[in-house]
Amino acid sequence: MRIFDPHIHMTSRTTDDYRAMYDAGVRALVEPAFWLGQPRTSPASFSDYFDGLLGWEPYRAAQYGIRHHCTIGLNPKEANDPRCTPVLDLLPRFLAKDGVVAVGEIGFDTVTPAEEHAFAAQLALAVEHRLPALVHTPHRDKAGGTARSLAVVAESGIDPGFVVLDHLNELTVGHVVETGCWMGFSIYPDTKMTPSRMVEILQRYGTERMLVNSAADWGHSDPLLTRATGEAMLAAGFDEADVDRVLWQNPTAFYAQSGRLDVDATGSTESGGVPANPTSPAAFLYAGNSVARGGS
Numbered sequence: 001m002r003i004f005d006p007h008i009h010m011t012s013r014t015t016d017d018y019r020a021m022y023d024a025g026v027r028a029l030v031e032p033a034f035w036l037g038q039p040r041t042s043p044a045s046f047s048d049y050f051d052g053l054l055g056w057e058p059y060r061a062a063q064y065g066i067r068h069h070c071t072i073g074l075n076p077k078e079a080n081d082p083r084c085t086p087v088l089d090l091l092p093r094f095l096a097k098d099g100v101v102a103v104g105e106i107g108f109d110t111v112t113p114a115e116e117h118a119f120a121a122q123l124a125l126a127v128e129h130r131l132p133a134l135v136h137t138p139h140r141d142k143a144g145g146t147a148r149s150l151a152v153v154a155e156s157g158i159d160p161g162f163v164v165l166d167h168l169n170e171l172t173v174g175h176v177v178e179t180g181c182w183m184g185f186s187i188y189p190d191t192k193m194t195p196s197r198m199v200e201i202l203q204r205y206g207t208e209r210m211l212v213n214s215a216a217d218w219g220h221s222d223p224l225l226t227r228a229t230g231e232a233m234l235a236a237g238f239d240e241a242d243v244d245r246v247l248w249q250n251p252t253a254f255y256a257q258s259g260r261l262d263v264d265a266t267g268s269t270e271s272g273g274v275p276a277n278p279t280s281p282a283a284f285l286y287a288g289n290s291v292a293r294g295g296s
């Protein structure tokens with residue numbers, strides 16, 4: 001089973017995670033720019049973070065045989081902080097770089113005018129730079145926030161096929177399926193979407209334009225839940241081609257629209273993709289993370 005995780009925050013993860021992901025079949029991923037828990041107080045902090053997503057993290061991933069790409073953007077939560085919003089002026093410089101395959105995460109957190117301004121401005125940047133857009137839907141008032149997000153997307157004039165609405169669930173997928181936008185689902189260990197609920201959504205809505213991610217970050221999360229979802233699909237009667245479509249071909253097709261995806265046409269990343277001998281200890285720890293969810 002080959003896996004492309006289209007949304008995972010590796011900056012917050014360990015080398016043990018990279019090794020376990022490789023062993024589970026993960027060969028490529030996209031790390032969206034997001035907030036780091038601790039509020040940033042200056043655009044310079046974003047600039048250094050973006051450089052890390054383009055430099056250090058791809059280097060780290062490559063040591064474990066995984067292709068790393070990123071999205072760049074001002075996240076909705078920090079779009080409310082006037083100390084952060086000047087980063088919008090820095091974005092064009094980063095969006096020109098090869099490792100950037102979309103604008104994101106953008107969208108709504110608590111659905112404020114400041115968030116809407118940053119969201120619309122960054123959709124315009126996506127159009128200008130011919131890049132896809134990764135839209136985070138709010139964790140509270142999901143139905144209302146998703147409807148507002150779709151309205152802003154429609155007003156922007158961006159091709160809906162260049163947009164993924166992420167963190168969807170049973171309550172919101174029906175709003176998106178007819179719009180032509182892609183549909184992203186984040187599978188979590190104990191809240192929101194689970195592998196079995198994801199399988200039910202795929203049974204009802206099909207596999208077209210469907211993306212499954214772990215959204216793993218600094219909160220309680222699990223980078224192997226993409227694999228678990230693939231296993232749940234097989235157990236429910238989907239065949240291997242269906243699993244490959246959802247876990248590999250769909251994310252490849254979505255981000256390839258950037259013209260910058262670093263995977264070959266067959267989807268293989270094996271050339272040079274043999275993981276280096278990891279030097280870190282083998283302890284594989286998820287359970288110790290007691291930070292409350294709220295990221296992704």
Ligand SMILES: [Zn+2]
Nearest residue numbers: 032034215296
């Ligand atoms: Zn995220």
